[in-house]
Amino acid sequence: MRITMMMTQQAQPSLLQIPTGGMNFPMIRCHPQKEKVVVVMGATGTGKSRLSIDLATRYPAEIINSDKIQVYEGLDIATNKISEEECDGVPHHLLGIVDPEADFTAGNFASTASLTMKSIVGRGKLPIIAGGSNSFIEALIDDQNYEFRSRYDVCFLWVDVAMPVLHRFVSDRVNRMIRDGMVEEVRKMYNPNSDYSKGIRRAIGVPEFDAYFRAEYSSSSNRQNRGKLLEQAINETKINTCKLACRQLEKIHRLRNVKGWKIHRLDATPVFENHGDEADKLWAEAVAGPGSVIVNQFLFNFGHSRSFVAATNSGTFKRGVAMAATAI
Incomplete structure (x- = not known):
């Protein structure tokens, strides 16, 4: 495994808010x-x-x-x-x-x-x-x-x-990601023999597009079918991201209420x-x-x-x- 460290240019400390009453x-x-x-x-x-x-x-x-x-x-x-x-x-x-x-x-x-x-x-x-x-x-x-x-x-x-508000935001965010080129980004690393349980391919927005990319490679697939598969992939990405948010929230409640x-x-x-x-x-x-x-x-x-x-x-x-x- 290759592990290095990425560091942006170090900022000088600039502003500290201190409690009222002064600090010695x-x-x-x-x-x-x-x-x-x-x-x-x-x-x-x-x-x-x-x-x-x-x-x-x-x-x-x-x-x-x-x-x-x-x-x-x-x-x-x-x-x-x-x-x-x-x-x-x-x-x-x-x-x-x-x-x-x-x-x-x-x-x-x-x-x-x-x-x-x-x-x-x-x-x-x-x-x-x-x-x-x-x-x-x-x-x-x-x-x-x-x-x-x-x-x-x-x-x-x-x-x-609040989850209803967050779900709307997540849906809009996925739309923005699609506009920013997410489909092309995922397509570049697509492999029909991929294992979606390992590495970065576990990311939401990768396995969801598998059927769509397979259709692109298939000579029997028509444009209308590919359009439906693309729409389905985007919707699944939104749904799975919302499910992830719910699981994350449940874990936080467990850490807070069960583990203290x-x-x-x-x-x-x-x-x-x-x-x-x-x-x-x-x-x-x-x-x-x-x-x-x-x-x-x-x-x-x-x-x-x-x-x-x-x-x-x-x-x-x-x-x-x-x-x-x-x-x-």
Whole structure:
């Protein structure tokens, strides 16, 4: 298996929102405890990447992808990978780094993400894990040896959207992906002997088009039949994406209610019910703002790690603090 690391150009920490009442940074040094990690969870399409980048531009942070399909190289449209422009200068890891024919398991993720986190913490940065594959996140955090819990404190943020609203958004998103060239992208890697249970071919939007591509190769298939198969493939992609969102939501409820994870829910439903500037305003009020408050409360306590405190005492970071304090 070929595993490398993709990193966008590292951004300088620029803006930090601090709790009201002031903060005595030297006092934080008194009782260093575990390192800090933020995990952004949610069903597909809810805005996990957007929130993780919002947070990463407020703190000295780097993002670790925990989407089991986006770890693979290729199919950027079908897997809805974040673009370099959308990364906004924030370093991203485990994104498009695995051979598409390989199998990357939850165990592979746990070991690779652990090494990446140690590297990020060693540079005085905050690791932010973001993605919809809750099985990957669970394998990392509740490992058999309790290594993660003994080393890290974790803050869970859950971006939630009411399912009827999310289903409409997912349907529209699939339409946009089709317009952006998803069919041609999947066609380029089509193989009639493909195993859709392995590698990147497990991605929703790949096996659904098998019958359509087979018809293209068949001399007995007419244009009308191919048109029906294409429409069917698109509808199946939408249905299976909605089913995925439901399964992801069920897993989050299990982690929260059965395993007892303390997961902070952020309701983004009003954002998806609006458009343009109003949606952006609601995102700031309902998701990014409350999420930052939760992360502030999590980070700035007497048990914060030495490495992150060193980063927050840097000149660049303190200037960001002053800017935030002025804006409050």
